[in-house]
Amino acid sequence: MRKKTNLSFERSRRESHSPTQLIERNQQQRDRERPRNPRRERSWTSWLPGWQFWTLLFGVGTIGTAITAAALLLTLPTVPNCPRIFWPTASASMRLYCGQLAADKQTVDDILEAIDLVSELPEDHGLRPRINQQIEIWTQELLDLAEASFHEGDFLNAVDTARRIPTEKLSPSAQATIEPVIEQRIEEWKAIWTQAEDLYADIEDHLKNRRWNLAFAAATRLRSVENQHWRVTKHEEITQRVQQARDDVNQLARAKNLANRRTLDHLLEAINLAEQIGLDSFAHASAQEALKEFGRAMLDLADAELAAQNLTEAIGIARRVPASTQLKEEADDFVILARGEFLAWQPSVRNLENAITQAQRIPLESPLYDRAQNRIRQWQTAIDQVAVLERARNTARTGSIADLTTAISQAELISDTTSLYDEAQQEIERWRNQLQTNQDRPILQRAEALARQGNYQQAIAQAQRISSSRALYTEAQDQVNRWQRTISEQRDRPILSQAERQANAGNLDDAIATARRIPSDSALAREAQTAIARWNSAQRDRDLLDQAYRLANGGSAESLESAIRTANGITRYGGQRADADRLIRNLGWELLELAESQAWRSLEGAIAIAERIPSYTEAHAEAQRLIRDWDAQLNPPPPPEPDLQRKFDEGIPIDWDGPVIENSLDE
Incomplete structure (x- = not known):
C-alpha cells in the first residue's frame, strides 16, 4: 500500500510543473502557432539577462523538491482493513495482527475468531511458535471470561464458554495441560452452584414457614459460598427478602387485628395495609387470602345494613369494596340485587315486577345468582298475594265485626315464605285488636257505669271478664286497680285516721297497734307502714332522751359523757332532736366546768376529763384550748x-x- 502511494506521488510529481514553466510552455506554443518575426524575438530576449533566468529556475526547482520530500516523509502507511481482507492470500503477520485486534475486544466470539484466524497456518510455518503461544494466551482469556460469567451469576454461560474453548487448536502439550483444568473448573462451578441453590431453597422454605431466625442463619451461610454472585448479590437480595417478609407478616397481622373489629373504617385500613405487600413477598399469597376475607367482611356489613333496610348504607359499603379483594364484581351484583330488594320492601305489583327485573340482571356465574333466583321466585309469588292482601284491606275498612273477621281470614292465606308475610301479620294483629276492642268495649263501658254509681265490686267483676289475651285487657286492669284502691281507701282510711289521733295524743303504742290493722294489700298499706316507722322512731327517741337525762343525773365525768353520746343517737324525725341538742350543749359545758374544777387539784385529771368532751359539742373547742394550756404547764420547755x-x-x-x-x- 505504501509502495502504491509512493508511485502515485512520483507520477504526479513528474507530471506537475511550476508556474514559470507553464507560462513558458504556453508562450512557446503560441510562438509556434504565430508567424515568426525575428525582430520581435530579439526585442523580447534583449531585456532579460540570461543569468537571472537560470537563477529563478533553479530556486523554483529547489523549493518544489523540498516540498515533495516533506510530503513523502509525513505520509503514514495505511492501516489494514481486517474485515475486507481476502484471507486465503493474507500473510501470517496480517492474520496475527488482525487476530490480536479481535482478541483485544475481550469477548468470547471475538477471541474464538482470533484463534480460528491464526490456527489455519501450517505447523511448519515460521511464526507457528509465536502463534501457539498466542493461542494459549487467548485460551486462558476465554477461561477467565468463563470464570467472570460464573461470578456474575451466569452459570450456564460460564459452562458454555468453557466448553467452547478450542483445545484441539493448542499444541499437544498445552492441550494436555488445559483440558483437565477446564473440566475441573466446570465441576467446581457445578458443585458451588448446587450448594448455593440448595442453601437458597432452604432459606425460602424457612420463609414460607415463618422461621425467621433459621432463615437469617441460612442467609449468613451464603457469605461462605465461593461465588461472588451468591456471596454478595444473592446474599443481599435474600437478606432483604427475609427482612421484608418478616415486616410483611407483621403488617399482615396488624391488618387482621384491625379487620377483627368489623367496622368499615377498620376494614378499609386493613385492606390498605394488605395491598402494600408486594408480589415478590413470601407473604403475598397470605395477603391475597386476607384481602378476600376483608372484602367478604365488608359485604357482610353491607348485607347486615340491607337486612336492617338501610339501603343507602348497604350500597355505600358495597361500592367501597376495592378490586384488590377480587370481590368487586360480586359487590356490583350486590348493589343491583339490593335495589331490587328495596323495591320489594314496599310491595305492589309494579314494585315487585321492577324488583324481579333487577334480580334478573345477576349473571349465572355470579356468587349471588342463586340468591337472586330465590328472590325472583318469592317476588313472583308475592305478586299474586299482594292482590289477596289488598282485598283483605278493602274488606276491613268498614270496621264491622263480620268484615274484620273476614279480612283476618283472607290475610292468613298469605304464605310465610313471601316478603309480604310480615306486613300481612301486622295487618292481622291490627285487625284483631280492632275486632277485640269492638267486642269488649261494651263490657268495659258497663263496668265504668257501675263504678260511677259506687258499685265498685260489681264494676270490678264486670271488667275482669276481659281476659289477658284481649286488646282491652291492660285498660281494664288499670280500671280494676283504681277501683280496688278506692275500696281500700274507703275501708282503711278511718283506721289510719284513728291511729294518727292516738299518736298526736302521745299514745304511740296504741297508734302503732291501730295502724297495723290495715292489711298489706290495702291501697293505704304503704302510708300506714311509713306512719308506723315514724312512730317507732319517735318512741325510741323518747326512750333515749329519758335515758340521757337519767345518766346526766349521775354528775360524774363518765355519766355526763355517756349522757351526751346517748342523746346524740336521737334521730331528727321523732320530734325529740331539739331537746336532745339542748341537753348535749348543756352537758358539754357542765363537763368542761368539771374539768376546770379538777385543774386546781390535778392537771392530769383535768386533761382526762376535758378529753371526754365529744367534737360535736359546743364546748369542744374551748376544751381543746385548755388541754393545750394544761399540757404546757406540765411539760415546760427546758x-x-x-x-x-x-x-x-x-x-x-x-x-x-x-x-x-x-x-x-x-x-
Whole structure:
C-alpha cells in the first residue's frame, strides 16, 4: 500500500510543473502557432539577462523538491482493513495482527475468531511458535471470561464458554495441560452452584414457614459460598427478602387485628395495609387470602345494613369494596340485587315486577345468582298475594265485626315464605285488636257505669271478664286497680285516721297497734307502714332522751359523757332532736366546768376529763384550748444552755448566780 502511494506521488510529481514553466510552455506554443518575426524575438530576449533566468529556475526547482520530500516523509502507511481482507492470500503477520485486534475486544466470539484466524497456518510455518503461544494466551482469556460469567451469576454461560474453548487448536502439550483444568473448573462451578441453590431453597422454605431466625442463619451461610454472585448479590437480595417478609407478616397481622373489629373504617385500613405487600413477598399469597376475607367482611356489613333496610348504607359499603379483594364484581351484583330488594320492601305489583327485573340482571356465574333466583321466585309469588292482601284491606275498612273477621281470614292465606308475610301479620294483629276492642268495649263501658254509681265490686267483676289475651285487657286492669284502691281507701282510711289521733295524743303504742290493722294489700298499706316507722322512731327517741337525762343525773365525768353520746343517737324525725341538742350543749359545758374544777387539784385529771368532751359539742373547742394550756404547764420547755466560752472570749459579763450546766463548764 505504501509502495502504491509512493508511485502515485512520483507520477504526479513528474507530471506537475511550476508556474514559470507553464507560462513558458504556453508562450512557446503560441510562438509556434504565430508567424515568426525575428525582430520581435530579439526585442523580447534583449531585456532579460540570461543569468537571472537560470537563477529563478533553479530556486523554483529547489523549493518544489523540498516540498515533495516533506510530503513523502509525513505520509503514514495505511492501516489494514481486517474485515475486507481476502484471507486465503493474507500473510501470517496480517492474520496475527488482525487476530490480536479481535482478541483485544475481550469477548468470547471475538477471541474464538482470533484463534480460528491464526490456527489455519501450517505447523511448519515460521511464526507457528509465536502463534501457539498466542493461542494459549487467548485460551486462558476465554477461561477467565468463563470464570467472570460464573461470578456474575451466569452459570450456564460460564459452562458454555468453557466448553467452547478450542483445545484441539493448542499444541499437544498445552492441550494436555488445559483440558483437565477446564473440566475441573466446570465441576467446581457445578458443585458451588448446587450448594448455593440448595442453601437458597432452604432459606425460602424457612420463609414460607415463618422461621425467621433459621432463615437469617441460612442467609449468613451464603457469605461462605465461593461465588461472588451468591456471596454478595444473592446474599443481599435474600437478606432483604427475609427482612421484608418478616415486616410483611407483621403488617399482615396488624391488618387482621384491625379487620377483627368489623367496622368499615377498620376494614378499609386493613385492606390498605394488605395491598402494600408486594408480589415478590413470601407473604403475598397470605395477603391475597386476607384481602378476600376483608372484602367478604365488608359485604357482610353491607348485607347486615340491607337486612336492617338501610339501603343507602348497604350500597355505600358495597361500592367501597376495592378490586384488590377480587370481590368487586360480586359487590356490583350486590348493589343491583339490593335495589331490587328495596323495591320489594314496599310491595305492589309494579314494585315487585321492577324488583324481579333487577334480580334478573345477576349473571349465572355470579356468587349471588342463586340468591337472586330465590328472590325472583318469592317476588313472583308475592305478586299474586299482594292482590289477596289488598282485598283483605278493602274488606276491613268498614270496621264491622263480620268484615274484620273476614279480612283476618283472607290475610292468613298469605304464605310465610313471601316478603309480604310480615306486613300481612301486622295487618292481622291490627285487625284483631280492632275486632277485640269492638267486642269488649261494651263490657268495659258497663263496668265504668257501675263504678260511677259506687258499685265498685260489681264494676270490678264486670271488667275482669276481659281476659289477658284481649286488646282491652291492660285498660281494664288499670280500671280494676283504681277501683280496688278506692275500696281500700274507703275501708282503711278511718283506721289510719284513728291511729294518727292516738299518736298526736302521745299514745304511740296504741297508734302503732291501730295502724297495723290495715292489711298489706290495702291501697293505704304503704302510708300506714311509713306512719308506723315514724312512730317507732319517735318512741325510741323518747326512750333515749329519758335515758340521757337519767345518766346526766349521775354528775360524774363518765355519766355526763355517756349522757351526751346517748342523746346524740336521737334521730331528727321523732320530734325529740331539739331537746336532745339542748341537753348535749348543756352537758358539754357542765363537763368542761368539771374539768376546770379538777385543774386546781390535778392537771392530769383535768386533761382526762376535758378529753371526754365529744367534737360535736359546743364546748369542744374551748376544751381543746385548755388541754393545750394544761399540757404546757406540765411539760415546760427546758431553759437555753449558756454559751460560757463565747461570753468569756468576747468579754461579756457572766451571771454566775444563774443556772449553770455542768457540761458547759466542763467544756
